[in-house]
Amino acid sequence: MAGILCVIEQRDGTIRRASLQALSQAARLTAPTGAAVTAVLVGHGVSGLAPSLGGYGASRVLVADELRFARYTPEAYAAAIQAAAALVVPQAVFMSATTVGRDLAGRLAARLGVDCLADVVKVWLEEDAVVAVRPVYSGKALATVDGGSSSPVVVTLRPNVFAVEPIAAAGTVEPLSVPEVAVRAVVREVVAKESGELDVAEADIVVSGGRGMKAPENLALVRDLAHAMGAAVGASRAIVDAGWIDHAYQVGQTGKVVSPTLYLACGISGAIQHLAGMSSSKIIVAINKDPEAPIFKAADYGIVGDALQVLPALTAEVKRLKAEG
Amino acid sequence: MRSCVLLACVPDTASVIKLGAAGNRIDEAGIKWVISPYDEFALEEAVRIKEAGSGHVTVISYGPDRVQATLRDGLARGADAAVQVTGGETTFGNALAIARVLAAAIRKLGGFDLVWAGVKGVGSDNSLVGAMVAELCDLPHVSGVLKAEFGGGKVVAHREVDGGMEVIEAPLPCVLTAQKGLNEPRYPSLKGIMASKKAAIQTMSVADLGLDEAALAGAGCRWRSLALPPAKGGGMILNGETDPAAAARELARLLREQAKVI
Numbered sequence: 001m002a003g004i005l006c007v008i009e010q011r012d013g014t015i016r017r018a019s020l021q022a023l024s025q026a027a028r029l030t031a032p033t034g035a036a037v038t039a040v041l042v043g044h045g046v047s048g049l050a051p052s053l054g055g056y057g058a059s060r061v062l063v064a065d066e067l068r069f070a071r072y073t074p075e076a077y078a079a080a081i082q083a084a085a086a087l088v089v090p091q092a093v094f095m096s097a098t099t100v101g102r103d104l105a106g107r108l109a110a111r112l113g114v115d116c117l118a119d120v121v122k123v124w125l126e127e128d129a130v131v132a133v134r135p136v137y138s139g140k141a142l143a144t145v146d147g148g149s150s151s152p153v154v155v156t157l158r159p160n161v162f163a164v165e166p167i168a169a170a171g172t173v174e175p176l177s178v179p180e181v182a183v184r185a186v187v188r189e190v191v192a193k194e195s196g197e198l199d200v201a202e203a204d205i206v207v208s209g210g211r212g213m214k215a216p217e218n219l220a221l222v223r224d225l226a227h228a229m230g231a232a233v234g235a236s237r238a239i240v241d242a243g244w245i246d247h248a249y250q251v252g253q254t255g256k257v258v259s260p261t262l263y264l265a266c267g268i269s270g271a272i273q274h275l276a277g278m279s280s281s282k283i284i285v286a287i288n289k290d291p292e293a294p295i296f297k298a299a300d301y302g303i304v305g306d307a308l309q310v311l312p313a314l315t316a317e318v319k320r321l322k323a324e325g
Numbered sequence: 326m327r328s329c330v331l332l333a334c335v336p337d338t339a340s341v342i343k344l345g346a347a348g349n350r351i352d353e354a355g356i357k358w359v360i361s362p363y364d365e366f367a368l369e370e371a372v373r374i375k376e377a378g379s380g381h382v383t384v385i386s387y388g389p390d391r392v393q394a395t396l397r398d399g400l401a402r403g404a405d406a407a408v409q410v411t412g413g414e415t416t417f418g419n420a421l422a423i424a425r426v427l428a429a430a431i432r433k434l435g436g437f438d439l440v441w442a443g444v445k446g447v448g449s450d451n452s453l454v455g456a457m458v459a460e461l462c463d464l465p466h467v468s469g470v471l472k473a474e475f476g477g478g479k480v481v482a483h484r485e486v487d488g489g490m491e492v493i494e495a496p497l498p499c500v501l502t503a504q505k506g507l508n509e510p511r512y513p514s515l516k517g518i519m520a521s522k523k524a525a526i527q528t529m530s531v532a533d534l535g536l537d538e539a540a541l542a543g544a545g546c547r548w549r550s551l552a553l554p555p556a557k558g559g560g561m562i563l564n565g566e567t568d569p570a571a572a573a574r575e576l577a578r579l580l581r582e583q584a585k586v587i
Contacts, residue, residue, distance in 0.1 A: 099487045103468045106456030115421035115545030118451045136450050140342040144549045184465035185495035192489040199487050247506040248485050253338045254362050254505050262586040273338050283584045298557050301579055303572045305565025313573035321581055
């Protein structure tokens with residue numbers, strides 16, 4: 001068994017939780033055989049983050065800490081991961097299916113001449129295969145897939161599906177040498193979102209609004225509840241297409257696919273397009289006036305009622321419970 | 326500007342997915358096949374670039390004969406030429422094989438300044454082919470483009486990333502994948518539809534590209550089996566019509582004490 005190489009993503013000096021999820025899963029899969037888990041961390045000024053990765057199962061941490069890696073570019077990062085893969089010769093390369101991970105995976109896999117199992121919700125190792133379950137047709141079906149004769153198999157793991165598991169262990173940290181590569185697509189500027197806003201694809205709780213919110217200004221009720229819960233805001237396709245909110249918030253087949261612990265659909269009827277993007281959430285709550293709305297079939301809890309009246313009361317109650325502790 | 330646009334032929338997003346007899350594919354009976362929605366944004370942008378200046382748009386699709394309708398739809402929406410790479414039954418869902426075939430077709434046709442694709446093909450949902458084609462053609466790529474401006478042999482593209490927006494500059498030729506929000510795709514005109522029916526579609530086989538489909542199929546992802554997600558049901562639905570505040574309090578209590586999620 002050749003072990004797993006796990007790509008660690010960091011942003012602004014913090015390791016992303018989604019990467020720790022992937023790393024913990026790699027550690028769980030290799031525990032029975034004792035195969036090694038190697039983490040690879042690429043960035044600038046990131047070396048200080050490396051020692052902590054041993055506490056999530058990386059027995060070895062390779063660090064490419066150079067100015068040229070200060071910003072993510074697929075060409076430079078693919079070269080770095082390729083250099084790590086050449087050292088480790090792993091059975092699989094894991095990374096989280098974040099925006100960066102999904103972009104990097106394709107470039108890396110083609111560079112290695114291998115395929116990628118994308119956005120998986122289950123993954124395991126067989127003697128000669130890496131096998132995974134992944135939602136396809138936007139979650140309307142689940143495919144069990146393997147990587148064929150690809151070696152290594154690149155795997156992107158859906159955020160929020162795999163548990164983070166700290167362990168009492170430490171890893172060795174080594175610098176990673178990466179050959180010079182031409183980087184043609186360069187980042188000129190990064191425009192940050194409003195601070196404090198959570199990404200809908202990665203949030204633990206998502207509160208989404210739909211047509212039943214009746215007017216764009218009423219989305220403030222959705223934002224208030226999201227704020228009280230520490231949640232990200234999401235939206236149905238209908239209100240994105242109507243111009244109430246930016247597409248970055250859209251949940252569904254032509255938007256983000258999310259699987260938070262708690263998903264609240266407010267004034268969303270639950271078109272098949274929307275259900276495809278959120279049905280793998282652990283707990284689904286629907287608030288809708290129409291008792292026949294398809295969203296109730298997917299819901300664990302629901303309120304048949306006007307979201308405009310229910311939301312302020314729910315926000316107040318959540319605040320009260322949180323204050324109680 | 327000479328562009329090619331990679332079109333995936335996929336089930337309409339409103340389709341109900343049922344399992345096929347083979348055990349690892351969907352039941353195709355009654356499925357309406359369409360251009361993958363993100364590829365529509367890619368095609369629209371390529372056609373707008375042509376209309377704003379000059380140029381030529383080629384649509385390419387790899388697959389069985391149903392992709393001919395996809396390609397004719399592309400012609401009706403403003404593409405000038407269409408190419409079908411035939412085959413694709415054994416390489417289904419295998420992003421590496423699909424990218425290798427498309428990259429070989431792009432190299433054979435030659436002369437493109439831009440290669441466009443959707444950020445994701447709905448269906449296999451891999452989000453891989455654009456970046457793979459870029460790597461295999463030794464081109465830069467920008468994925469998830471929301472805005473693209475061209476000049477001086479370069480593209481300046483805006484893309485959404487976790488936590489913000491990136492502005493990326495790349496030399497042409499380049500691969501760009503389109504995100505929703507890039508534009509509002511047009512509907513094909515009646516004139517375009519009529520003309521597309523008569524247009525010739527160039528066909529080439531995987532073997533014509535110097536590749537072996539069986540070897541490609543073995544090297545990448547295989548779908549072992551397909552299942553439907555477990556059905557939910559029996560959720561606890563409260564009446565909030567008469568007293569919304571009471572229903573909200575009860576819901577918060579259930580989420581805290583029973584579901585333990587807040």
